[in-house]
Amino acid sequence: MPIPVVDLFAGPGGLNEGFSRVTDTRGRPVFRTVISVEMDEFAHRTLELRALYRAMKQDGDFADYLTYVRGELTREELFARASALGADAQAEALRATMGASRSGDDEIESRIDSALKNSGGGEFVLIGGPPCQAYSLVGRARRSRESRDQFESDPRQRLYLEYLRIVARFKPAAFLMENVPGLLSAKLEGQSTFAMIRKDLTAAGYDLYALNKGDSLFETDTPDPRAFVVRAEDHGVPQSRSRVFILGLRRDLGLKARRLQPAADTRVFVEEVLRGLPAIRSRVSRRADSPEEWRREVSSLGDYKFPGLDEGMRRLIRAGVAELDSDLPLGRQFIRGEIKPPRLGEWYDSRAVGGVLNHNSRGHMAADLRRYYYWSAYAGVHHRSPSLSEVPAHLRPNHHNVTGDATNLPFADRFRVQIAGRPSTTITSHIAKDGHYYIHFDPQQCRSLSVREAARLQTFPDTYFFEGPITEQYRQVGNAVPPYLARQIGDLVASILHA
Ligand SMILES: C[S@@+](CC[C@H](N)C(=O)[O-])C[C@H]1O[C@@H](n2cnc3c(N)ncnc32)[C@H](O)[C@@H]1O
Incomplete structure (x- = not known):
């Protein structure tokens, strides 16, 4: 018994x-x-x-x-x-x-x-x-x-x-x-x-x-x-x-x-449990979303001049935004496909569903889309999120539009990429409020984590379904x-x- x-x-x-x-x-x-x-x-x-x-x-x-x-x-x-x-x-x-x-x-x-x-x-x-x-x-x-x-x-x-x-x-x-x-x-x-x-x-x-x-x-x-x-x-x-x-x-x-x-075998990394999930794009919020609008907004990042930015990053961003795939689907409740992650595959029981559940991502304002792109591209090269002094002025909020050492300003801390080759930072219920702390490491998707990705980092099996509006799904995942x-x-x- x-x-x-x-x-x-x-x-x-x-x-x-x-x-x-x-x-x-x-x-x-x-x-x-x-x-x-x-x-x-x-x-x-x-x-x-x-x-x-x-x-x-x-x-x-x-x-x-x-x-x-x-x-x-x-x-x-x-x-x-x-x-x-x-x-x-x-x-x-x-x-x-x-x-x-x-x-x-x-x-x-x-x-x-x-x-x-x-x-x-x-x-x-x-x-x-x-x-x-x-x-x-x-x-x-x-x-x-x-x-x-x-x-x-x-x-x-x-x-x-x-x-x-x-x-x-x-x-x-x-x-x-x-x-x-x-x-x-x-x-x-x-x-x-x-x-x-x-x-x-x-x-x-x-x-x-x-x-x-x-x-x-x-x-x-x-x-x-x-x-x-x-x-x-x-x-x-x-x-x-x-x-x-x-x-x-x-x-x-x-x-x-x-x-x-x-x-x-203690350490399991973000990439090892998120790889294999279908790529999805973010949605442009506060206006009519469309694939073209999304691409246009993110690509405009490449038009900027970045004084202080090293040439490698500049080239990477230019080339990356030129290849943005506006055919990427938006996330949704169920996407069919084979989704087994490289690690913990048996634990996640991925095959049982025949696809991925709760792979919803939230909408982002155009300015944040560009920030997410920059932040994740930067993290791809440097394996950490940029500090404020490493962020071009036009990506800072207006009142921080200054040069100089601004590394300790709270704004920089408000944005964080989940680095592919490390365990993620703590998934808390704050993820229900905004996704700035939970930026996906892949700039081409240019978004914060989906509910399923947060659930993977929390090691919920893939058969686990979270009910309610997306904000409530995030809250549940973060609380567990x-x-x-x-x-x-x-x-x-x-x-x-x-x-
Ligand atoms: C930190 S979460 C628990 C997570 C849970 N142990 C898990 O592993 O998924 C705390 C939960 O307590 C619930 N809660 C808070 N006050 C409560 C109350 N007075 N009666 C019943 N549930 C309550 C909250 O809604 C929240 O879902």
Whole structure:
């Protein structure tokens, strides 16, 4: 019997996906998510769809799922055709806001209770933890009875208390909390937030462990908070991403913690997981887009004179813009084709889809198109993004239209190319706001990353479909734990529980 998993603050299900892909020596799943809780409409739709996909795959037939994600079936039709599996997926993915009201929290707990009972009532694992803001006022609750009442009236803090309540009431064998590194240094009225969380969870019957350091750090008396930071790039994820993971093991079980081993062949680079995806062009925004308009706008970069630019770059840009291919398609929900990446091909499961999903790219203003072209051409030669002093004046915003040393101006930092031969920088939910930080390394495509490319850097399998408007798809991708890392953490938790 797989170990039941309860997933709170589930987002689009990155952590959940990783745990779901842990298998035993006979290839059978070790974990099974029985309930995931998420408040956001679109992330929840993604979660629910993924729950259905998994059930269909387990059943050996996910043809209807593929028809849906290729845009040839409505969601209602998909769930209706899936009948019992569809209803199970709907029951598994619960859309609810934790900490919003006492009655809402009671309802969530009662759903968790039934999901666990239906799964046989054995030991289970809790994954996901409250977002950082929930801890921001934690200390207040400790000061006095009066402030405790105030504390309980603030939804963010009720969120934290609700999480503790769920741990204390359901007593998972293990829990795994993920957060941003800022959590470790957060202080409230002089007290460390991390120390307070630790105290609360220890009082609930758990010992807390860091995942990725030597055995000595498993001692729980004076843990170095930095030991709790896991770097995704050390675990075969093509992205630099540092996140805090806290593993709690229920003391009475006498479980022995283990260390998360770095991947044997650690570094995976951007190019190694993006190559093979169909080339698409960006769209010109704020005016009628057309292939000719796109080409005209980008090519006008070649007309400029670049004082201070070396001759090699100048020639490269001139030649490159002359060869811009206005026949490149725009991105869309589904593009047919063979898309296996050079690395992690089996993990991405690319062949299953018969093409690429969510390969949408956003529109760019004409001035940004020229910047993207310049930035990516520069990075192709120098293997880094240019600083402001290395950018021709006409590509700077008007108020920075000056020469001299301007390397530290924030504008230069606002644009960044994801260098082909390195892990990417952290994909955050900021990618939903603008793509300046996520410029594709290929100048001929002249755009920021598509949703699928961001998802590849986050190691979501190619069968994973993100629901909602493009901005919401980006937000979901940026919020998630990379599933490939989550699978390794799941392996670790499985080995601890089965030891
Ligand atoms: C960092 S993301 C979680 C990512 C997830 N663990 C994954 O790997 O994909 C945090 C999620 O918590 C959700 N969330 C925030 N506050 C919530 C609340 N009060 N109740 C339920 N979900 C909440 C957000 O909508 C967001 O999707």
